[in-house]
Amino acid sequence: MSNPVIADNKPAKVTLEKGKKYVFCACGRSANQPFCDGSHSGTGITPKPFVAEEDGHAFLCQCKHTGDAPYCDGTHAQFDKDQVGTEGPG
């Protein structure tokens, strides 16, 4: 199993629609961050489907190391810009 790629060292601000299902990219390889585009194939990492609980903005994790997926929990602060695009520490 591969480690997630740090897609960015900051979250993505997105607008979610209450009751709508989204599929969060957990592998960091999607070109459609922060959402899944199927790029996890072969990594052993599976995307995380979730349903928005309310209308409005949310900050979704792009470092892929949050402890509260799909939401940013501040963990990205440990990653430098030069780690973006690389596999994290695991």
Ligand code: FES
């Ligand atoms: S972007 Fe991953 S914890 Fe903030």
